[in-house]
Amino acid sequence: MAEEVIILKDLKLVPDKYYDYSQTLRNSKTPIVIDNGSFTCKAGWATSSVPNLIFKNILARPRKERGKKDGETLIGNDIANIEAVRFQLKSQFDRNVITQFNVQEQIFDYTFSHLGIDSNGSINHPIIITEPVANPNYSRLLMSELLFECYHVPGICYGIDGLFSYQHNGHNGKTGLVVNCGHHTTHIIPVINGTPDLINSRRIDVGGYHITYYLHKLLQLKYPAHYNAITPSRAEELLYEHGFLAVHYTDALKQWSDPEYYDHNVKRIQLPYSMAVLLTPDQQRDKRREMAKKLVEMNARKRDEKLAEDEEQLHQLLMIREMIEDGEPIEEVREVLRSHGLKNEKDLRKLITDLQTRIDRAKSKIAAASLSASNVDEHVTEEPKLRLFKNKIQLPKEESISKTWLKDIYKKRQDIIDKKTVRKQRRQDMAKRGTAASLERMRLISQLARKDKRDDDFGSRDEDWDVYKVINKEGGDTDSEEEQEKISELEEVLRFYDPTFVSSNNNEEQNPKEAHQLHFGIERMRCTEVLFQPSIIGCGQGGITDTIEFILKKYNDQTANDIAENVFLTGGPTKLPDFKQRVYRELREMRPLESNINVKLSDSPFLDAWSGAREFANKQDFHKYLLTPEMYAEMGGDYFIENSCSNMYCPLPEAVQEPEGLSEQNLEI
């Protein structure tokens, strides 16, 4: 069980399909529900039970290359492999607020076209879209502008994702606390009798993104060799497959520090690798032997062929000689001679003797080869000789390999290694200003640079110059290649004569499968801990429970109790195992002893915001909450109609002095 190795799935995204724009949809005013999250966008018709489209709210714009026409912009699920376009990704979000409306426009194009809409010049459906708590008016203004002026929608309704999710889970009209953990931020919203108390809500700037980021970086730092193989998408996969929350973090850490517990709970993750063929010495010898045999056989075959050829030629030539001796007509003999490329009888005789000697030689060779064939094995099994060294280590005669000699070699090697560590230490000391070594160096330098050198006899003695060696940061000598070479030679000698010797760089002996395994242990809960202790990633804000405590203190005891009795968790990361138990445990410690505490997890933390918004859009009085183009034109761009799940409308206050930026902005829009 503990030895189980987990293979990464590396799921590829599948492009979204294009829906049909059916006649009923075309003629109805069915609202379009969009949960526009900074991680994924969920969009669909209010008549669908689940979002028609769920895609990552990003697009990849290929880099412009000269001489090539612009590649297509990939949006959402069109991006099969995010890692391939990691550096071209664009998001309309800056943290949890939309700022890049040109990107948002392309995302809307993608959404509406995939829903199948093909009406000319406008979208005849009201839009219900989520926005963050306290969405800046400027951002909402641009959103309304985009939807009204580019798509000519008949109406917009804004709402907060966490509150939609709260309503969807049957908390309508109840008092409670919404903990909405998003991709970039976590919102904690108290709800009193069904009305969100946004003034007392708080936002922590930590979310799922930070968990993934932290995990990604941690694994990269733990395994620098696999820096490129550890990708954000893999970190995300690992998080949602194996991540969890520690109910009690410090206790859990103590458990993990026990090696046995660690071995049982660590997940071994196999990174993809290509099998490099590594042969054992035995296999290598076998291979060499086989090669040699093959070569010998090939030579023999060639020799045989040549011999046969020569014999055949000799045979023919002998026939010709017989012809001559038999007194055949001279014309015919000439003809035959010419066909063999010979001029006269003399040539013929010479060729015959040549051939005969060649055949004799070949025959004797073959005889010799067949004799030695049985010895071939011994020839090639001969161990490769120790390489000849530049530095000529005195090799002893076989008999005289003594322990003292080996010890000597060991000592030589250790000396070099020690020298290197001393140098390394010195370098480290010099890198910092506060260390004793660098203080001493500064003292020497300032002494050398002193002005009053009345009786200065510096340089009269040779030792004087040594001071420059001391103040040199490198200490006068550096790690040389020569030294490294010497070490490897010494190690080779040791390996040859001492079978127990283990080389200092034994990592090459590790098998590649294991070398490409990640041990995913404490990190499983260490990364998720950032939600409760943002200080881990250097974020100054309090964690989820700290912030809950802060909010509860703003209410009287009775209300605080009521709120704590109905804590509601929603948002992607809350589906991590033990999230609920963790919140409960910390609330229990924080709240008075006898008080009731109830923590509930959303039915579907990921989709409930969309479902809640959909229910809202299907309400009878939905049209009352729709912002119309007329209102947009009359009340100002940032105006919207409040509803039970929305932000509160806070018009930009009149500045005491007319601020430059604001007037400019009004001009532009």
Add this chain to the structure above:
Amino acid sequence: MANNPVDELSQREEKKHVFKDSSFDNTKTNNGKKKLWRSLKQITAQERSLPWPDNSINYSSISAPPSFKPAKKYSDISGLIAKYKDPQTSLYYAGHEEFSTVRNLPSDIITGYLTLRGSYNPIG
């Protein structure tokens, strides 16, 4: 899905996005200048400069307060509770086994851990 011919046809049509107002141009301002999108930082800075009434909220006003508890220290390498801090690398570590590891880390890894914790200070 996307491979069947009907869908491909509709895909090509979709490229035009007929439902859009063709006169709408989000890349330029009314004066014909290139539109620059304000960052969240700029937006909130501008918001903060305004005198908000008491019963209103804005992006900065709902930011969670700092924790009142002291931040716990965890070993940068193992994640265990850290009892010590190496003065040379300023990494936290949990015990003597980790100390030698800490001292043998290459400088880029050290910087990586410190940056991740948000306490990398190149000035020293």
